[in-house]
Amino acid sequence: MSLSAKVSYTSLVLLVLSSLGTIACLAVITVYLSYLTPDKASPVAVIIALTLLTIASTIAAAINYCKKYKAQSVSILIDNARSIAAGKKPAQSLPASDELSELQVIYTKMYSSINRLRQRERAILDFAADGICSLDSNLRFVNVNHSLVSMLESSQEHLIGSRLASLLDEGALDIATKSFSKAQTELETIRFMVDVHIQQGCAKLSWSVVFDPDKQEYYCLVQDITSQAKLEQLKNEFVSMVSHDLRTPLASIELAHGLLSSEDLSAEAQDTLSIAQGSVKRLMALVNNLLDLDKLEAGSMSIHQAQKYLLPLVQGCVDALSLLAQQKQLTVQIQIDPTIAAYMDEERINQVLINILSNAFKYSPRGKTVTVSAFRQNQIIRVEITDQGPGVPPEMLSAVFERFKQVNKSDKATGTGLGLAICKAIIERHGGQIAVESQSGNGSTFWFTLPINPDALETNAS
Secondary structure, three states, rough: OHHHHHHHHHHHHHHHHHHHHHHHHHHHHHHHHHHOOOOOHHHHHHHHHHHHHHHHHHHHHHHHHHHHHHHHHHHHHHHHHHHHHOOOOOOOOOOOOOOHHHHHHOOOOHHHHHHHHHHHHHHHOOOOOOEEEEEEEOEEEEEEOHOOOOOOOOOHHHHHHHHHHHHHOOOHHHHHHHHHHHHHOOOOOEEEEEEEEEEOEEEEEEEEEEEEOOOHHHHHHHHEEEEHHHHHHHHHHHHHHHHHHHHHHHHHHHHHHHHOOOHHHHHHHHHHHHHHHHHHHHHHHHHHHHHHHHHHOOOOOOOOOEEEEEEHHHHHHHHHOHHHHHHOEEEEEEOOOOHHHEEEEEHHHHHHHHHHHHHHHHHHOOOOEEEEEEEEEOOOOEEEEEOOOOOOOOOHHOOOOOOOOOOOOOOOOOOOOOOHHHHHHHHHHHOEEEEEEOOOOOEEEEEEEEEHHHHHHHHHOO
């Protein structure tokens, strides 16, 4: 308690005590006078009554003043607290020096600390390499950092208050609107990529969006992937060009090898020819895989979907690879209800199953078990292929479906590194998902999903 507060409270107590003492003395005098003159109204009694009334009024006025002061002080403190909550400096101060004024001093110090933290946070955001911004519920920019301003080749004054739609074409706006709506509905981080108009043409930006239901704002992390996208496009175009250019000469070489094999050659020549034929077949498989992958990613490969039972398809794939399973003494368990059907292109899903099963057989130790199972989850069918092999290292889990990626390059198993990338493209064309769950040394489970019918396909797409 401050010294001035102690003085004010002491003065009030002394005032009350002195008033009570005066009242007691006057009461004694009144009783005494009444005893002396019992049959007459004493003027002294009237004076005493007036004095008591005056003292009572004075005390009441003092108490009322204290109440008004406290109410006014509390009101000022509430207004200052609201100002701090809104990010503004407290506008009023208390006139007196007591406990409430000390609380006001604490509020002011708290505002100063919060303001310093905000300035530090703003400095960190401004110097971040990635673009950071917030948008209101109408997708208008509320705040942007310097990196995003640089990406968009604009200015803070121009961006703040403008709509995101002004930077996007119709297709990109549709993708962005659906993604922002999904972030608001699911309250999870949603990621998407769109092309954004800038002064120098167009930039491909990757967005990560989260919605704050309290402030009704979207917070976004934006990365410029224009350079990476251009490099990826150049690489794909180069691979596609080389694949097309190699296909014709490889076919000619394969034909020549076929003609030579019909000739009467020595054993050594036959061995050499056999090695050459194997090399040409592997090159042809690589070229065909590259061309298939390009067509799938470009959407030019036709997919003919129909509702088909899954068990006969899986059984056919297992039978096709039975020789490989027998060589390693593997046990294959199929756990699929005969009534389970999926909306799929049978030929393409056969390609997916053959690829994943051959990998499971290839990497499984001798005498182990490979399990193929399928079950329904709402409007989708989930297919799982589980092996007891070495598993996928954690650092490879996110990259195993990329082009030219192999789980273990040190083993003797050969491949193009395109099989799982093709599987991913096929499953995505079906409107499904594909992934792997694994712990290094404890086997792997590759799984993918398929719609059960055309209606489920439209639901997944939306």
